[in-house]
Amino acid sequence: MFRYEEPTPEDRWYYFFQRAERILKEAEARKGQKPLNKPPRLQYISQHNFLKGAEGGEGGSESGKRTVRILSNIAYTEHPPCVVPFATLEKKFLDDLRLEIAHRGSYIILRAIVDPNNYVSVTTIAEDENGGVELVEIYNQDGRKSPASIMPEGQVFILKEPYLKTTSHGGPGIRVDHVSDIIFLDGEDERIPEKWRPRIRLLARRSLDWKDDGNRFYKEKQYFEAAQCYTKGLQVVEPGSASDIVLLLNRAQAYLELGYNEKALLDADKALSYEPLNQKALYRSALACYGEGDYESARARLVKLLKEFPENKNAKEKLLRTFRRLQEQRKGEYEFLKMRNEVKEWGDKRGKLDCAEYVGPVRIGDAGDKGRGLFATRDVKFGDLLLCSKAFNVCHKEVADARIEILFNFKARKGQAGTHSHLVRELIQVLYHNPKKAKEFYKLDSGDYQRVRGGMADGLSVVDSHLVMRIMLRNCFDCIRHSFFDDHLENLFKEKTEVEKMIAKTSPTGAVEGSGLWIMPSYINHSCWPNSARSFLGDLLIVRAARDIHEGEEITINYIEKLFSIQKRQQALYSGWGFNCKCTLCEIETAEQQEAQDKRQELVEKALKFETYLRQSVNKSNSGIAPMITLINGIEATYSKPEFVHPRVRLLSSTKILQEFLVRAERPADVFLLAKQALNGLGFKITTKGGKVVIERYGYMCYPVMHMFMHIITAGAAMGDLWTATLWRNAAVNVYEVLAGEKESFFDVFGRALLEAGAPFD
Numbered sequence: 001m002f003r004y005e006e007p008t009p010e011d012r013w014y015y016f017f018q019r020a021e022r023i024l025k026e027a028e029a030r031k032g033q034k035p036l037n038k039p040p041r042l043q044y045i046s047q048h049n050f051l052k053g054a055e056g057g058e059g060g061s062e063s064g065k066r067t068v069r070i071l072s073n074i075a076y077t078e079h080p081p082c083v084v085p086f087a088t089l090e091k092k093f094l095d096d097l098r099l100e101i102a103h104r105g106s107y108i109i110l111r112a113i114v115d116p117n118n119y120v121s122v123t124t125i126a127e128d129e130n131g132g133v134e135l136v137e138i139y140n141q142d143g144r145k146s147p148a149s150i151m152p153e154g155q156v157f158i159l160k161e162p163y164l165k166t167t168s169h170g171g172p173g174i175r176v177d178h179v180s181d182i183i184f185l186d187g188e189d190e191r192i193p194e195k196w197r198p199r200i201r202l203l204a205r206r207s208l209d210w211k212d213d214g215n216r217f218y219k220e221k222q223y224f225e226a227a228q229c230y231t232k233g234l235q236v237v238e239p240g241s242a243s244d245i246v247l248l249l250n251r252a253q254a255y256l257e258l259g260y261n262e263k264a265l266l267d268a269d270k271a272l273s274y275e276p277l278n279q280k281a282l283y284r285s286a287l288a289c290y291g292e293g294d295y296e297s298a299r300a301r302l303v304k305l306l307k308e309f310p311e312n313k314n315a316k317e318k319l320l321r322t323f324r325r326l327q328e329q330r331k332g333e334y335e336f337l338k339m340r341n342e343v344k345e346w347g348d349k350r351g352k353l354d355c356a357e358y359v360g361p362v363r364i365g366d367a368g369d370k371g372r373g374l375f376a377t378r379d380v381k382f383g384d385l386l387l388c389s390k391a392f393n394v395c396h397k398e399v400a401d402a403r404i405e406i407l408f409n410f411k412a413r414k415g416q417a418g419t420h421s422h423l424v425r426e427l428i429q430v431l432y433h434n435p436k437k438a439k440e441f442y443k444l445d446s447g448d449y450q451r452v453r454g455g456m457a458d459g460l461s462v463v464d465s466h467l468v469m470r471i472m473l474r475n476c477f478d479c480i481r482h483s484f485f486d487d488h489l490e491n492l493f494k495e496k497t498e499v500e501k502m503i504a505k506t507s508p509t510g511a512v513e514g515s516g517l518w519i520m521p522s523y524i525n526h527s528c529w530p531n532s533a534r535s536f537l538g539d540l541l542i543v544r545a546a547r548d549i550h551e552g553e554e555i556t557i558n559y560i561e562k563l564f565s566i567q568k569r570q571q572a573l574y575s576g577w578g579f580n581c582k583c584t585l586c587e588i589e590t591a592e593q594q595e596a597q598d599k600r601q602e603l604v605e606k607a608l609k610f611e612t613y614l615r616q617s618v619n620k621s622n623s624g625i626a627p628m629i630t631l632i633n634g635i636e637a638t639y640s641k642p643e644f645v646h647p648r649v650r651l652l653s654s655t656k657i658l659q660e661f662l663v664r665a666e667r668p669a670d671v672f673l674l675a676k677q678a679l680n681g682l683g684f685k686i687t688t689k690g691g692k693v694v695i696e697r698y699g700y701m702c703y704p705v706m707h708m709f710m711h712i713i714t715a716g717a718a719m720g721d722l723w724t725a726t727l728w729r730n731a732a733v734n735v736y737e738v739l740a741g742e743k744e745s746f747f748d749v750f751g752r753a754l755l756e757a758g759a760p761f762d
């Protein structure tokens with residue numbers, strides 16, 4: 001899930017973090033004061049232009065085609081958005097604003113006097129009617145729009161309940177976190193002060209002109225601009241007229257392109273209220289329902305359409321697809337291999353699999369002091385599909401325009417590298433434009449955050465960015481595009497890209513992560529020894545049972561993939577999710593003698609030193625074997641309970657190192673034995689019965705289990721025992737299915753390793 005740690009002095013951004021935090025703390029002390037020594041207008045402008053020239057900016061650095069940026073996406077003080085309409089607010093001027101305060105009950109009206117820059121936020125310098133100037137930082141805007149189209153020079157805008165703060169540069173600035181707190185005014189708006197109105201009034205434009213402009217933008221794939229033109233046309237058209245219907249349908253189409261399905265549906269339905277059998281309206285409304293995953297409604301609309309227009313090819317094709325989606329939704333049957341191949345084609349583009357969401361035998365229920373949780377509604381078997389969830393939003397690190405940033409959260413004193421700040425911005429946009437869909441998101445856990453009444457104000461849905469950030473922190477998953485790629489094993493040792501190296505230097509975890517949010521999986525609580533496993537395929541998150549589960553039992557997953565000691569696990573869980581874990585593994589390890597734990601930790605660390613040794617030379621293999629065996633025996637001796645009660649998770653890293661020494665020494669019999677021992681050590685009881693490898697008892701399920709199976713298969717083949725290798729391979733496919741989400745790609749991933757080892761391939 002979400003992993004983050006406080007930066008340490010070794011991290012490159014540590015001093016930036018310290019400085020910014022100091023500035024923000026000092027700023028708190030100046031709360032309510034007027035900003036001192038404000039620079040003159042020209043200095044504001046020249047400083048802005050200077051920063052514009054150096055957009056890599058503060059602590060940022062160009063690396064290849066992507067920029068690693070520092071972002072403090074959350075203000076030191078969380079302030080809620082304005083929830084009241086503009087008409088109830090009182091006008092203020094820049095001179096009235098005080099530091100570190102969101103000016104409740106007030107608004108200001110400003111005009112941009114420069115072209116914006118896009119450093120962390122869309123940043124501009126703006127003036128008020130009295131000639132006062134201020135820096136304005138507008139956060140969380142749609143990344144698909146250019147900053148210049150969001151805030152061109154001369155743009156007049158209203159800021160509701162403006163929040164003046166000390167920026168991380170040390171000077172003042174108005175920070176706009178909440179997208180619903182800003183109202184952009186167009187040239188005709190009566191709220192624009194007289195002195196800023198255009199001298200020459202444009203001739204009133206007809207709806208047709210707006211439609212033509214919109215169509216031109218649409219052809220150029222400029223969907224925001226197209227939708228804006230159609231909106232203007234709709235403001236001057238006769239309701240219910242033919243032009244009204246055309247504009248509604250054109251706007252619906254532009255909204256569909258932008259992914260604003262709810263808005264598209266509203267427009268198409270309005271057109272249908274005038275013309276119930278309008279072909280385009282029926283089709284676009286069906287597309288909007290389909291886009292929202294409402295396949296029943298999509299089906300009903302397409303059937304109605306095809307009754308009237310049986311020759312409509314697109315509708316026929318879409319109906320077929322809708323039937324497939326309904327099948328997936330009801331039965332959880334997917335064409336996984338096809339989907340996986342599609343994901344591989346995405347490259348550095350964004351992707352979305354055309355498939356439905358499956359909610360298997362699970363329900364949300366009360367999990368006592370853990371809050372809500374997910375529970376099995378019937379007995380399920382190892383490998384059964386529990387969830388195949390579509391992302392509410394996901395941001396993969398491979399995507400070229402994904403902004404990989406170091407996200408500093410000054411409130412939680414955390415730093416994290418990856419796409420998380422990008423995800424927050426995108427989530428905010430999704431919530432802003434899809435208020436119905438947003439309801440499911442807002443039900444998720446947000447810890448102790450004090451929520452304000454949301455809803456609508458001035459026709460805009462109110463989105464509290466701080467709440468979105470809190471929900472993301474609690475519920476988002478670090479993610480990859482597929483849990484196993486073809487080159488999975490090689491990837492473990494693959495040379496990092498330039499960006500990854502940069503991040504590895506700067507981030508405590510050394511990891512560059514994609515991130516995403518899935519609604520149903522967000523209800524799954526953590527266990528360090530869980531009964532289920534989650535995996536990723538494109539924008540899907542798949543959850544399968546990692547052992548047999550009884551009806552009514554709580555479904556759990558492991559929030560931390562790393563095989564940490566209990567102290568480190570508890571620390572990570574508390575700092576990431578605010579709870580102390582009391583799972584069976586934690587209970588057992590808490591009850592252990594401290595001495596045994598310290599000894600285990602000491603030996604694990606010693607064993608890990610052999611990894612460096614292992615990497616240094618391919619020849620030094622035999623000399624590593626004896627000390628590793630001693631260390632492994634030593635670690636094993638620190639456990640006092642049987643494996644099925646207390647799995648030897650901490651033995652895995654040393655086992656992996658010894659495995660490699662043994663492989664190099666060409667001792668397949670020992671590799672075979674060691675892998676079986678490791679599986680036993682994790683609590684698995686595996687026997688061969690009636691020509692099958694049968695897992696009689698499920699142990700601790702994690703990725704290394706797959707590697708142990710592969711060692712058994714390849715070592716079996718190397719010893720010439722193809723029968724054993726085949727039996728284990730068949731069982732390995734089932735284990736792979738749990739860890740990868742699907743089994744169809746097993747041979748894609750491990751086929752080469754099997755071939756090279758001479759193991760049976762099909």
Ligand SMILES: C[S@@+](CC[C@H](N)C(=O)[O-])C[C@H]1O[C@@H](n2cnc3c(N)ncnc32)[C@H](O)[C@@H]1O
Pocket residue numbers: 367369370371372373444445474475522523524525526527576577578579580581582583
């Ligand atoms: C992703 S949410 C899981 C669903 C959450 N329980 C709810 O009610 O929405 C993560 C939060 O659930 C709670 N949680 C998850 N696993 C837990 C556990 N093992 N013990 C206690 N609380 C847990 C923590 O509050 C954590 O921040």
